[in-house]
Amino acid sequence: MSLVIEELAVSVDGNQILESVSLEVGSGEVHALMGPNGSGKSTLSNALMGRPGYRITSGTVSIDGTDLLALNTAERAAAGLFLAMQHPTEVPGVLLVDVLSASLAGGEGLDEAVRAELEAINLDESFLERPLNLDLSGGEKKRNETLQLALLKPKYAILDEIDSGLDVDGLRLVSRRIEQATNDDGLGVLAITHFTRLLTELKADKVHILAKGRIAETGGAELADELEETGYARWVGEPEADEPVAADPFADPFA
Numbered sequence: 340m341s342l343v344i345e346e347l348a349v350s351v352d353g354n355q356i357l358e359s360v361s362l363e364v365g366s367g368e369v370h371a372l373m374g375p376n377g378s379g380k381s382t383l384s385n386a387l388m389g390r391p392g393y394r395i396t397s398g399t400v401s402i403d404g405t406d407l408l409a410l411n412t413a414e415r416a417a418a419g420l421f422l423a424m425q426h427p428t429e430v431p432g433v434l435l436v437d438v439l440s441a442s443l444a445g446g447e448g449l450d451e452a453v454r455a456e457l458e459a460i461n462l463d464e465s466f467l468e469r470p471l472n473l474d475l476s477g478g479e480k481k482r483n484e485t486l487q488l489a490l491l492k493p494k495y496a497i498l499d500e501i502d503s504g505l506d507v508d509g510l511r512l513v514s515r516r517i518e519q520a521t522n523d524d525g526l527g528v529l530a531i532t533h534f535t536r537l538l539t540e541l542k543a544d545k546v547h548i549l550a551k552g553r554i555a556e557t558g559g560a561e562l563a564d565e566l567e568e569t570g571y572a573r574w575v576g577e578p579e580a581d582e583p584v585a586a587d588p589f590a591d592p593f594a
């Protein structure tokens with residue numbers, strides 16, 4: 340069982356952002372996807388989920404053998420694909436509790452499950468009665484995405500910078516909860532991140548580097564460590580003056 344991406348090419352507004360991306364995420368596996376700003380990581384996420392405006396110009400994607408690209412977004416979700424968005428959309432007028440009960444229609448013991456998941460990521464119950472993502476802090480939005488992931492129990496989850504905006508405690512709880520889903524439910528994860536911190540609890544089986552529209556290199560967890568040391572120069576040439584390599588906000592300033 341796996342999510343298989345083969346030679347995927349994606350254009351946005353007539354610009355070819357991805358040239359040929361191939362990777363395979365098996366059930367229960369964690370793959371980290373790293374790459375410089377603007378390399379197309381979010382473009383890949385959006386294209387996989389079927390977001391309008393992201394045009395797949397060639398390639399194939401299958402989810403447990405089913406042609407993902409033949410499905411609309413709702414059907415992709417029903418087939419088991421979940422996207423935790425880099426910038427979760429604010430939806431005024433739609434309460435989180437309504438989103439959850441609609442997506443988990445008829446679920447037995449829902450209240451109990453929701454309470455347990457809120458506790459696991461330390462999110463207050465009052466968030467259930469707030470409009471989806473509206474005026475939430477960055478970290479609250481990421482906890483909210485994790486809550487939905489935990490309750491929906493997808494087969495594969497794309498996490499687009501789930502670590503951005505989370506405080507240290509939130510990061511630990513969120514990454515631990517997702518790691519647990521890979522073990523308990525066989526969740527396969529494609530985790531887009533800039534920092535190895537996420538991967539201390541959520542153990543990556545493989546690390547991929549996206550550069551110049553393709554997977555430039557694949558390795559183990561040590562590749563992420565190397566990257567934090569050296570930046571992306573090896574894969575993209577010299578960093579551009581207007582696009583410095585992101586500094587690690589968790590780095591020890593006295594190291």
Ligand code: ADP
Binds near residue numbers: 351356376381382
């Ligand atoms: P990453 O997530 O790796 O930082 P993105 O996928 O967000 O990169 O962006 C890749 C490139 O595609 C960037 O140059 C970005 O400006 C462009 N791009 C992405 N989405 C759009 C869009 N909706 N309209 C125009 N350009 C876009």
Ligand code: MG
Binds near residue numbers: 380381425499
């Ligand atoms: Mg992005």
